[in-house]
Amino acid sequence: MMRATRNYLVFLRRCAALAFEGDWRYYAWMGLLTVLCLLGLNAYCRQFAHGLIVTGMSDEVSWGVYIANFTFLVGVAAAAVMMVIPVYIYKNEDLHDLVIFGELLAVAAILMCLAFVTVDLGRPDRFWHLIPGIGQFNFPRSMLSWDVLVLNGYLLLNVHICGYLLYCRYRKKKPAKWFYIPFVFIAIVWAVSIHTVTAFLYVGLGGRPFWNSSIVGPRFLASAFTAGPALIILAMQVVRRVTSTSAPAAGLSVLGKALPPPSKHRAATLEDLEVLARDLLEMASVPMETRRRILPMAEVLEVQSGGVLLQQGETDDRAFLILSGSVVVVREEGGRFRVTRTAGPGEQVGEVSALHGTPRMATAVAEEPSVVLSLPAGALRLLMESPQVNKIIRSRMSERLLITDRALMTLRSIVQVSMLINVFLLVNEVFKEFYSGNLHDASTKYLFVGLEHHHALVPWIWTAIAFNLTAMVLLVLPVSRSLKWLNLTCVLCIVGIWIEKGMGLVIPGFIPTPLGEMMEYRPSVNEALVCFGIWAFGLLCYTVFLRMSVPILQGRLSKENEAAPDGPIPAAAVPPEG
Amino acid sequence: MGRRSFLRASAVLTTGLAALAASLKPLLEMNDFPTMERFLQKYYKEMTPEEMKKVLTRIENEVEQQYKLRPHVRDLKPMDGVEYVYCLNLTRCIGCRKCVHACVAENNQSRDPEIQYIRVLRLPDGSLDVDKAEHFYAPPSVPEKGFFYMPVQCQQCKYPPCVKVCPVHATWQEPDGITVVDYDWCIGCRYCEAACPYWARRFNFTKPAAIPAERLNLDMSYLGNRPRRQGVMEKCHFCIQRTRAGRYPACLEVCPAGARKFGNILDPSSEVSYILKSKRVFIQLKEEMGTSPRFFYYFDV
Numbered sequence: 086m087m088r089a090t091r092n093y094l095v096f097l098r099r100c101a102a103l104a105f106e107g108d109w110r111y112y113a114w115m116g117l118l119t120v121l122c123l124l125g126l127n128a129y130c131r132q133f134a135h136g137l138i139v140t141g142m143s144d145e146v147s148w149g150v151y152i153a154n155f156t157f158l159v160g161v162a163a164a165a166v167m168m169v170i171p172v173y174i175y176k177n178e179d180l181h182d183l184v185i186f187g188e189l190l191a192v193a194a195i196l197m198c199l200a201f202v203t204v205d206l207g208r209p210d211r212f213w214h215l216i217p218g219i220g221q222f223n224f225p226r227s228m229l230s231w232d233v234l235v236l237n238g239y240l241l242l243n244v245h246i247c248g249y250l251l252y253c254r255y256r257k258k259k260p261a262k263w264f265y266i267p268f269v270f271i272a273i274v275w276a277v278s279i280h281t282v283t284a285f286l287y288v289g290l291g292g293r294p295f296w297n298s299s300i301v302g303p304r305f306l307a308s309a310f311t312a313g314p315a316l317i318i319l320a321m322q323v324v325r326r327v328t329s330t331s332a333p334a335a336g337l338s339v340l341g342k343a344l345p346p347p348s349k350h351r352a353a354t355l356e357d358l359e360v361l362a363r364d365l366l367e368m369a370s371v372p373m374e375t376r377r378r379i380l381p382m383a384e385v386l387e388v389q390s391g392g393v394l395l396q397q398g399e400t401d402d403r404a405f406l407i408l409s410g411s412v413v414v415v416r417e418e419g420g421r422f423r424v425t426r427t428a429g430p431g432e433q434v435g436e437v438s439a440l441h442g443t444p445r446m447a448t449a450v451a452e453e454p455s456v457v458l459s460l461p462a463g464a465l466r467l468l469m470e471s472p473q474v475n476k477i478i479r480s481r482m483s484e485r486l487l488i489t490d491r492a493l494m495t496l497r498s499i500v501q502v503s504m505l506i507n508v509f510l511l512v513n514e515v516f517k518e519f520y521s522g523n524l525h526d527a528s529t530k531y532l533f534v535g536l537e538h539h540h541a542l543v544p545w546i547w548t549a550i551a552f553n554l555t556a557m558v559l560l561v562l563p564v565s566r567s568l569k570w571l572n573l574t575c576v577l578c579i580v581g582i583w584i585e586k587g588m589g590l591v592i593p594g595f596i597p598t599p600l601g602e603m604m605e606y607r608p609s610v611n612e613a614l615v616c617f618g619i620w621a622f623g624l625l626c627y628t629v630f631l632r633m634s635v636p637i638l639q640g641r642l643s644k645e646n647e648a649a650p651d652g653p654i655p656a657a658a659v660p661p662e663g
Numbered sequence: 664m665g666r667r668s669f670l671r672a673s674a675v676l677t678t679g680l681a682a683l684a685a686s687l688k689p690l691l692e693m694n695d696f697p698t699m700e701r702f703l704q705k706y707y708k709e710m711t712p713e714e715m716k717k718v719l720t721r722i723e724n725e726v727e728q729q730y731k732l733r734p735h736v737r738d739l740k741p742m743d744g745v746e747y748v749y750c751l752n753l754t755r756c757i758g759c760r761k762c763v764h765a766c767v768a769e770n771n772q773s774r775d776p777e778i779q780y781i782r783v784l785r786l787p788d789g790s791l792d793v794d795k796a797e798h799f800y801a802p803p804s805v806p807e808k809g810f811f812y813m814p815v816q817c818q819q820c821k822y823p824p825c826v827k828v829c830p831v832h833a834t835w836q837e838p839d840g841i842t843v844v845d846y847d848w849c850i851g852c853r854y855c856e857a858a859c860p861y862w863a864r865r866f867n868f869t870k871p872a873a874i875p876a877e878r879l880n881l882d883m884s885y886l887g888n889r890p891r892r893q894g895v896m897e898k899c900h901f902c903i904q905r906t907r908a909g910r911y912p913a914c915l916e917v918c919p920a921g922a923r924k925f926g927n928i929l930d931p932s933s934e935v936s937y938i939l940k941s942k943r944v945f946i947q948l949k950e951e952m953g954t955s956p957r958f959f960y961y962f963d964v
Contacts, residue, residue: 120682123682123683123685123686124686126683126686126687127685127686127687127688127689130686130687130688130689130690131689131692133689133690133693134689134690134691134692134693135689135692135869135870136867136868136869136870136893136894137851137866137868137869137894138776138868138869142868143868144856144862144864144865144866145862147853147856147857147866148853148857202852205852205853206850206851206852206894207849207850207851207852207853207866207867207868207893207894207895207896208849208850208851208894208895209850210697210702211848211849211850211851212850214706214831214833214848214850215830215831215850220706220831221706221831221832221833221848222830222831223829223830223831223832226827226828227827227828227829227830227854228828229828229829229830229852229854230830233830286854289828290824290828290857290858291824291860291952291953292824292858292859292860292861292949292952293857293860527794594857595857597794598862599793599859599860599861599862599949600782600784600793600796600798600815600861600862601784601792601793601794601795601796601798602782602796602798602862
């Protein structure tokens, strides 16, 4: 127990240390976010001291851009589930490597949500009145109490899932299914619930006809599943960019050039298999007879530092098990290089191509003089007849940091379908409001065409509609299969939906007031500063999460190299290009 | 740690702390820093009579400290067999807004920004559609030809949407039908304000400015007109400090047209019982909301 706690604390300390390491670009980015956070904090302190009078809100429009951002971000958090469902229910391999990034984004988004509701409170010092058991928690009657529960619950679920999977990867242990799979499935249902509950906050108010429409819930989900994955597409490309280098790092300069294969090789002996068994404990389950059948096919290679074991794009059927030394796997994408994993003694490289006969996904290079056992596919299969070996090799197959274009295209299809549904639902709502022409369409009129010489939101909503429609057209055209166009489309989706369901949903609900008074709303500078501060805080959190998780996923930060002095993580793993 | 890296680390740390301190500086302008006693104050319904007494004395002390006048703060309880109902005669109302100002004076409302519980709507004859209402009419004299006036305040609904949505039970309906707010329990989320179909709730966006001492109403009640703080919700409470002591609400007393009637609906001989029995046209505002207001508008017919 003591030991486990100590291990975990070391893990946390090493992760925390990572947040302070990086090149000048990383420091510049974090510095900028910190400055924005402090400006936001300053603005919030002003609001805390003087009250919400420093915002643009009034008794007429009593919720503003804080709640608008909150609503949008709940959607972003819920959308992480759109990566989880394909992976855990439909076993989608491409998205598998991205699930953790999606869930980390959910964590960052929920933190922002909680910050946005807190700054919206008139008496944040009385937050304890909300704590069940200590305060007076109006559950289940108040939808806001539901929101408190589901948001905090979702935060805990995602922190648990991400934290556990990353810690297992750090320890190079296979995650225990019972300890996270049930939570994954709970989180899927929970994600839908956080956004539905947030929609019900509005839908449940009979006095506000603009919100009191059963289509708001479905609209929230559709727009969330558009904007969320769109944000992930952009974020993943940023991760891909900053975790790769334009030139292979020093020592790996061999990459991209045709190289002679490693020079020294000899036939493998039973002792070599014993050496392997020291690090690959599952070897113990392979009977002597199988070992003898493997031997004639196996070879032992001695590779110098920089020696290439296998080259990206080639096809051959050999897999390599490392006996000593260390091998780094580097993938080239569009002229840039990224470490996708590292393999030490007892671990394998090249098994995916060997087993599936597909071209090599990446190039494997020895980082130091290494000895590896080279096995053809047949020998590997023999070895994997042992269920234990099969399990460990298969589980390690997914231990890599791959962000393929295919994965991004899968996300594109999600964005595409969701945007079509989103626009369809919007058309439904607009039709109902305008065609029936009853007395309750004043807010809709105010939003779309202006009412009684008040039209502050009109340019906004038409911008949103133009963005959403353009994005929809781009998404159904093949042109958005190119990343450049896809990125543009994603930006249009995010901005369009931020306006449509943030400002475009929250504000008009208040205008005109239930007594027919027209009073418009404009966020104050102070309010805007608080918002920027919270967004910067969220981005800061997400950057730190990525900074910690990427080296773990690459295998650069693990329990094994715990003893090594806490120097900087080797060059290739450090964010921006060198 | 080397000398250089030590110096660099301390420089970064000092800059960081200085920046943090600078960001926190506006807290020094704090209007209303809660004392530990106020921070830990219990929920209205959970206080024992002794605890309530202490709180009332504390409030009296606070007011005395600020105004040099000692108020009488009570916690009046609802009377058995009483359910309050308000009736307002739209034929008689002349739109003079005297009720609006009497209410502000009686209930010690913030004067800057001024918080008013009553909003008088000017409607064109023949329509009850509030979207056609003029809120800021200012003719040389009232009443004006072609219009009628409808004062709107908290309708004291039987099924109040505002109570349902409050996440912390800071607002509730009392047995005599008055929906009240515990100003010391409200967290200021303003969900009730969004839920109210009558726009009857008011929020203290900043600390209420001090009322001139000679205008302060010293007859106060915990759930009624005691001074409010920054960041909490308030609303019309049928002048709870008066009505629970057997007096009429201030808005009724001041009305020069006799348009306002108030009383106990459970008493068959009360004025309001007579009106609801005998008048042929009466209106519950936004009846279709299902809120069942205890505030009735009627015409003389």
